[in-house]
Amino acid sequence: MVSRHLVLAGGGSAGHVNPLLATAAELQERLPDVHLSVLGTAEGLEADLVPAAGLELTVIEKVPMPRRPNGDALRFPGRWRRALATARAVVDGADAVVGFGGYVATPAYLAARRLGVPIVIHEQNALPGLANRLGARWARAVGVTFAGTPLAGAQWVGLPLRPQIAALVAEREQDAAxxxxxxxxxxxxxxxxxxxxxxxxxxxxxxxxxxxxxxAAELIAAGAQVLHVSGNGKADQVRRAREAMPDHVQDHYHVREYLSEMHEALACADLMIGRSGAGTVSELAALGIPAVYVPLPVGNGEQRRNATGVIEAGGGLLVADGDLTTPWLRDHVVPLIADPERLRAMGTAAAQAGVRDGAARLADLILAAAGDSTAGEGHVGERR
Incomplete structure (x- = not known):
């Protein structure tokens, strides 16, 4: 078999980097001699995570489009030419470019188009970003996390799951308890x-x-315990609230600023309360964990759209950030956590809306675009 050279472009946030790394792992498993190059920025998570995964990272300057006439606008043309030249040097001779969105994806798509290299796109969110909307115009294949994402020619593949989460899915299928x-x-x-x-x-x-x-008191009285991960630098406020709780409530209300073993928390979670980023929604659905989704109250409403499929399937509840109040929690969450049968039914519904083999489905699209006869059949568009 001829060794393939594939370029993966994307970065900035976990929403771009995690599926990129999951896809890279799937491609390496299928083609041990594949040559993978990654285009990313020096500022994003990819600067640490890509080399840590043993992958070759080429840094492209982050070049946002200037919104007003200023110094950045004057420097933009030169910076853009440098970014495009860097992308072109990596893309030249590749069998395919796979873009996951973000600043680096646009120069990668333009370089690929000019060099005649096939483009494959993966869009994480229900509402696509600017880079992927542009790249989709020239793409050989477009994979999306959520059915109904408005990109021409989109095929539903789900989200490539991080190896830790993919392993947890398999372990829960064997013996969830x-x-x-x-x-x-x-x-x-x-x-x-x-x-x-x-x-x-x-x-x-x-x-x-x-x-x-x-x-907290009502949740504990309903037979639950709470693992509250506050976010970096945000634990003091939650800990002060905990200190005001009765001792028997404090015993079952656990506060962490950050949790490196988040997969262990997901392994035992009966219900999650959190935001509805694409990764969160996709991982919880794949794991069959019901959730109360509280979309981020800024942006273009993509987080609300991300959760729509799981909510419509009965796998969770959706509440606006401003509506998440003590009365709402008392009326909706406390009765839910006190009802194991309802929780299990919601988890089953979430799993039915989830995709567990997103990396395999996306790899099929990539290898087909690259002209590889080993590309599998039957993954894309199916639900597992």
């Missing part, structure tokens, strides 16, 4: 209590941090 117990012990939790995981991601979510502790 045993894996949940192990996860609870790893997180210092009571394995005999139902677990509510609260997290607003690495940056935290103010609304979650202020409102969820107000119903």
């Amino acid at each position: 045993a894996r949940a117990r192990a996860g609870a012990l790893a997180c210092g939790l009571d394995p005999d209590r139902r677990t509510v995981l609260v997290t607003g991601g690495s940056l935290g979510a103010l609304r979650l941090n202020t409102q969820v502790p107000t119903v």
Whole structure:
């Protein structure tokens, strides 16, 4: 078999970097001699995560389009030419360019188009970003995380899952109860209590941090325990709220600023309360974990759209950030955590809306675009 050279472009946020790395791992498993090059920025997560995964990273200058006439506007043409030249040098001779969005994707798409290299796009969000909307015009194939994403020629492949999450999916399928117990012990939790995981991601979510502790006593009385991950630098406020709780409530309300073993928390979570980024929604659905989704109250509404499919399937609840109040939590979350049968039904519904083999489906598109006869059949568009 001829060795393939594939260029993966994307970065900045975990939403771009994690699926890129998951796809890279799938491609390496299928083609051990594949040559993978990654285009990213020096500022994004990829600067650390890509080399840590043993992949070759070429840094492209982050060149946002200037919004007003100023110094950045004057420097833009030169910076843009340099970014395009860097991308072109990496893309030249490649079998395909795979873009995951972000600043670096645009020069990668333009370089590929000029060199006649096939383009494959993966869009994480239900509402696509500017780079992928542009690249989709020239793409050989477009894979999307969420069905109904408005990109021409889009095929539903789901989200390529991080290896840790993909492994957890398999472990839960083998023995969910045993894996949940192990996860609870790893997180210092009571394995005999139902677990509510609260997290607003690495940056935290103010609304979650202020409102969820107000119903701590009711959640504990309903047989639950809470693992509240506050976000970096946000733990003090939650810890002060915890200190005001009765001792028997404090015993079951656990506060962490950051959790490196998040997969262990997901292993034992019976319900999650958090934002609805594409990665969060996709991972919870793949794992069959019901959730209360609280979309980020800024931006273009993409987080609300991300959660729509799972909500419509019955796999979670959706509440606007401003509506997440003590009365709402008391009326909706406390009765839910007290009803194991309803929780299990919601988890089953979430799993039915989820995709577990997104990396395999996307790899099929990539290898087909690159002209590889080993590309699988039957992944794309199916639900597992």
